[in-house]
Amino acid sequence: MMVRGTLKWRQAIALLGLLGGPTLFLGVFFLGPLVIMLIYSWLEPGLYGGVVWNFYHLNYGRIFGWANTRYEQFDPAYLRIFARSIWLALCTVGLSLAICYPAAFWISRQPEWRKNLFIFLITLPFFVSLIVRLFAWVLLLRPTGFINQALMGLGIVDQPLEMIFTGFAVVLGMVYIFIPFMFLPVYASVEKLDMAMVEASFDLGAGRWQTFRRVILPMTLPGVIGGSIIVFIPSLGNFIVPSLLGGAKVMMIGNLIEQQFLSARNWPFGAALSMVVMATVLVLLLVYVRQMTREDRAVAAAPEPTGDMR
Amino acid sequence: MEATSAMVASRKTQETEADPDHPVLEIRHAKKRFATPEGQEVVALDDVSITVARNEFLTLLGPSGCGKTTLLRVVSGFEDLDGGEILIDRQDIARQPAYRRPVNTVFQTYALFPHLSVARNVAYSLEVARVDPAEIRRRVGEMLELVGLAGFGDRRINQLSGGQQQRVALARALVARPKILLLDEPLSALDKGLRDKMQQELKALQHELGISFVFVTHDQEEALTMSDRVAVLGHGKLQQIGRPQELYRAPRNVFVARFVGESNLFPATVTQSDPAGIALRLSDGQEVRLPASTGNVLMVGAKVRLMARPEDARPATGKNNAGGLRFQGRIKQVFFVGAHYKILVHTQAHGTLKASLPAGEDLGSTPAPGQAVELHFPPATLHVLLDEEAGR
Ligand SMILES: Nc1ncnc2c1ncn2[C@@H]1O[C@H](COP(=O)(O)OP(=O)(O)O)[C@@H](O)[C@H]1O
Numbered sequence A: 001m002m003v004r005g006t007l008k009w010r011q012a013i014a015l016l017g018l019l020g021g022p023t024l025f026l027g028v029f030f031l032g033p034l035v036i037m038l039i040y041s042w043l044e045p046g047l048y049g050g051v052v053w054n055f056y057h058l059n060y061g062r063i064f065g066w067a068n069t070r071y072e073q074f075d076p077a078y079l080r081i082f083a084r085s086i087w088l089a090l091c092t093v094g095l096s097l098a099i100c101y102p103a104a105f106w107i108s109r110q111p112e113w114r115k116n117l118f119i120f121l122i123t124l125p126f127f128v129s130l131i132v133r134l135f136a137w138v139l140l141l142r143p144t145g146f147i148n149q150a151l152m153g154l155g156i157v158d159q160p161l162e163m164i165f166t167g168f169a170v171v172l173g174m175v176y177i178f179i180p181f182m183f184l185p186v187y188a189s190v191e192k193l194d195m196a197m198v199e200a201s202f203d204l205g206a207g208r209w210q211t212f213r214r215v216i217l218p219m220t221l222p223g224v225i226g227g228s229i230i231v232f233i234p235s236l237g238n239f240i241v242p243s244l245l246g247g248a249k250v251m252m253i254g255n256l257i258e259q260q261f262l263s264a265r266n267w268p269f270g271a272a273l274s275m276v277v278m279a280t281v282l283v284l285l286l287v288y289v290r291q292m293t294r295e296d297r298a299v300a301a302a303p304e305p306t307g308d309m310r
Numbered sequence B: 001m002e003a004t005s006a007m008v009a010s011r012k013t014q015e016t017e018a019d020p021d022h023p024v025l026e027i028r029h030a031k032k033r034f035a036t037p038e039g040q041e042v043v044a045l046d047d048v049s050i051t052v053a054r055n056e057f058l059t060l061l062g063p064s065g066c067g068k069t070t071l072l073r074v075v076s077g078f079e080d081l082d083g084g085e086i087l088i089d090r091q092d093i094a095r096q097p098a099y100r101r102p103v104n105t106v107f108q109t110y111a112l113f114p115h116l117s118v119a120r121n122v123a124y125s126l127e128v129a130r131v132d133p134a135e136i137r138r139r140v141g142e143m144l145e146l147v148g149l150a151g152f153g154d155r156r157i158n159q160l161s162g163g164q165q166q167r168v169a170l171a172r173a174l175v176a177r178p179k180i181l182l183l184d185e186p187l188s189a190l191d192k193g194l195r196d197k198m199q200q201e202l203k204a205l206q207h208e209l210g211i212s213f214v215f216v217t218h219d220q221e222e223a224l225t226m227s228d229r230v231a232v233l234g235h236g237k238l239q240q241i242g243r244p245q246e247l248y249r250a251p252r253n254v255f256v257a258r259f260v261g262e263s264n265l266f267p268a269t270v271t272q273s274d275p276a277g278i279a280l281r282l283s284d285g286q287e288v289r290l291p292a293s294t295g296n297v298l299m300v301g302a303k304v305r306l307m308a309r310p311e312d313a314r315p316a317t318g319k320n321n322a323g324g325l326r327f328q329g330r331i332k333q334v335f336f337v338g339a340h341y342k343i344l345v346h347t348q349a350h351g352t353l354k355a356s357l358p359a360g361e362d363l364g365s366t367p368a369p370g371q372a373v374e375l376h377f378p379p380a381t382l383h384v385l386l387d388e389e390a391g392r
């Protein structure tokens, strides 16, 4: 008992030593600001920036439909921007998945050296500044940009296509920057898929589609879901891509929050908007975790073996 | 039990509808080559022809790398032939994809679906074929009971032992009642005790279901115990096919003699050949006369091998001197194996010989290393081998 007790203590101390630093860091630099934001979102905005320390629920009211009609109104534009953000983030997830999933299968069949080369190539854009890469898209997509010039030069269109400052441009930009985040988890689970499973499915009479639906998809689903979450969360709150490629026309929730904090100097309202984004993400994650644990628990224990064939 | 007999009965009626006499599987002149990554070519199947009768337990026996798995994969549809054809119930199935062939496989690694429960694994082929759910439940229950896993339906695959997984793989492959079940070294991952038990159970199951089994193993003992017939493969070629007793008693070539059971092989030259029999001379000068074997016409001067099984060795006595082979030597090692002694005898002319002597028999004394012995192999136990192996 004594020995086990001291062992437990030692383990606890070792654990504290290992995890203490990061925990402290996260506590100060992540949880701290988060708590500040949470508190601010329930405070009254000051007239010239700053906050007044009064409990004030109308920040949320402006978003969801009740407002202090004296200086500000409920504006459905906020909800619309929010809905658009979700829609664009979903499009980003869908499109990057459509690119990464087949690519992962193809790459996983290549010889070892080529696999590594492709994975390196996919992560290569990380080495170039995000802003530079997005400006490259601006140069490509704008009315006098490379793509329009080429199309007009070839006589395919006779006036420039409107590509920049559209939802399409925003999704394109986000897909472009988030593809590595989707690819790596998807590839990890595709690579793990045992071809013997696919053969077993064929052997048991399942055609291509049935094999995909019953074996390949379920067995690679963890990677697909993981990648989708990792892409969805930063897409939803993104503000760099929409501000460069969406302009004033395609605003996302991230731009709105940035505006509230920087130009409108309405921190409480900005904080309230941030909290709504956070809550959305948390709800999604919770649903996902619940789903996963339920699946695990569905497998009940069965009686012990009899061990003989008849 | 009723359920199983019903299943057997239903298969029986199917059989009488079809012609019961023709083989269920015919492999004709199968050829398969692979290109290795180093740019060389491996001939995995070299003109292999095998037929499998209805309700037969056929074993493919051969050392690792001889093409056994390739042969199964060609039948199940995962590899295309480079030449030859495969017929199931007289139909050429070359153009049928794997999922249309009436053949199921128990994979070497089992390849069970980890994301499905035991019952869903077993139900897989029925679900895919859109069988009525009530019917699926009934047949899966039946099958699980048959393999001794009743009540395990809700378990996950990773909650099972190796032996249990093996039974699930078996149930999954059998539930749709294929015409042929292919088993790729299914017992090689099990420990000895469990393997012996599964051998008996598999054989009984095959008999009960009336489905043809094509069973792959590299274990000759396993092959001899379980099979109706054994096909010995070596270097991509069919070396010999026949009943276990035939293979053991009359191997066609040196490859089979070495691979099936233990043997002593002596190079010999034909010195006389007439309708009554042949005479052979060994390298140590002793001559032996054997009755003419059917089919083989041997030319005088031909080089052959003479095979003698260890268990046919007897201590030479005055009485049994007539004919056969005699070897004098010294015992090198003795292994007591219960019913008999296995001894290694060193001889001047032929190196080390293997002999197996009954433990009860009067050997003068208990065999011990260093003792001088004289071994005798009666003529009826000797077997003439012509070639090293098929096609060489
Ligand atoms: N896909 C493949 N590519 C290249 N060579 C292969 C392939 N499959 C099998 N071979 C070769 O064919 C030969 C027979 O293999 P296999 O049928 O697996 O043997 P066994 O099952 O009897 O051990 C081996 O030499 C093996 O290396």
Ligand SMILES: [Mg+2]
Residues within 6 Å of the ligand: B068, B069, B070
């Ligand atoms: Mg093999």
